[in-house]
Amino acid sequence: MNFNFLKKANKMMINPTTKVYRQKTVEGFSIPAIIRNGSYFFVDLDVYEDGRVNCWNFEDFEHFKKDVRRGWVRLNIPDNEEISIHSLGAWTITDGAWIFTPESFIDYVLSLVKKLNPKLENIYQYSEKKINGVNIGEDGSSSVYREHKRTPDDIFPDKIDGKSLNLFYKVKEEYHLTQVNIFSDQTLRLSRLEETVELTLQELEELIAKKIIVTEVPALSRVHIYGLGSFTIKQAEYTADINQKRLEIRDIVGKLNGEPTSIQLCRQAYTQYINDPTPSNKERLKITYENVPDHNKMYVGDMDTKDIEVRMIIYGEQEIERWSHYQVAKARGEKLPTISIPKTKDDTP
Structure with missing residues (x-):
């Protein structure tokens, strides 16, 4: 009996039955800039070794250059305009002093790519991807991390993942917009400063108590953004509460350690109350809801009612x-x- 092994092998090659995928770590840097999308939004751009830059668009370096030259990525904010900083606040500014022009910023970002990839090898070139006629984009968001070396000569140190948020760091009578990087072991790093500051969660709490780490900046104060520029606060439009940011930081530490977030605990308490509306379950719902940072309370419910149902249970039906x-x-x-x-x-008759 003769077997056509080549025919059988070709059939196997044409019709693979096991699907696989791989993930690749792409190193990068985070740098400050402004996105002009109607208003002026402060952002940290993620610059990667393959030449891609996450500036709310995430294509390739040539597209990034176009975004800078057309003014989508900005390097300054005109006087008497507002700067909006996600979950921190918005301020009208004046007396701006800025470091970059569009072309010097492009050169700077290219130098960062070269620092990561000296030979500029495997630079990414964007090609449009469609599935069933729909354009498919990619998520360019990054993961903050710090290295943990097991030995002084460890060439493959562990990466300890973290999350970050923005706060102000007061030095004398001036304020620095710092990126607070929070790690699972309750260590923190204040970056976007000329020199990074390493501290523990307890030490951060002490700086908050001393009003060195703050969310509010008085009018006429000078604010510095290392690597971007500086300006004077003309007036505050709105600001987050520092105690709410403290709750958010604790939430982040818990989540990094696999613990339920304050939102998840509140949702669990809500479900428990709906299933068994006792006074004790109502009190538990109240406690868990009030432990959610104010700027996250809208997420305890669905996209339609947000936190209204929970508030009606706790504070009364007039909350509708x-x-x-x-x-x-x-x-x-x-x-x-x-x-x-x-x-x-x-309350039931």
Whole structure:
């Protein structure tokens, strides 16, 4: 009996049955800049060794240069305009002093790519990807990390992942917009400064108590953003509360250690109350809700009602008046929407 092994082998090669994928670590740097999308948004751009730059667009270096030259990526904010810093606040500024021009910034970013990739090998070139006629983009967000060497000569140190947020670091009477990098072992690093500061969670709490780490900056104070420029605060439009940021930092530490976040704990308490609306479950819901940072409270519910149902349970049914759907219907003279929540058992006749 003759077997056609070549035919069988070709069939196996044409019809593989096991799918695989691989992940690759691409090193990069995070640097400050401004995105001009209607307003001026402070951002940290992620610059990678393959030449890609995450500036809310994530294609290739040539596209990044176009984004700089067309003003999507900005290196300054005009006087009397606002700077918006995600989850920290917004301020009208004046007396701006900025480091880069568009072309000098492009050169600077290219120098960072060369530092990571001296021979500029395997530089990424974007090609449009479509599935069923839909353009498919990629997520260019990065993971903050610090190295942990097991020995002084360790050439492959472990990477300890972290998360970051923005706060102000007061030095004398001036303020520095610092990136607070938070790691799972409760160590922190203040970066985006001329010299990084290493500290523990407890030491950060002490700096907050001493009003050295803050969210609010007085009018006429000078603010420095290392690697971008400086300006004077003309007036605050809104600011986050430092105690809410403290809660957020604790949440981040817990999440990095695999613990449930304050949002998850609140959702669990909400479900428990819905299933068994006792006074004790209502009190548990209140405690967990008030432990959620204010700027994250909208996420305890769904995209439609946000935290309104929880607030109605805790603080009373009049809280429905805070619901955007209710406010719009009222303004239009339309039938007001309703939300049904179970009454606490003690209130049930």
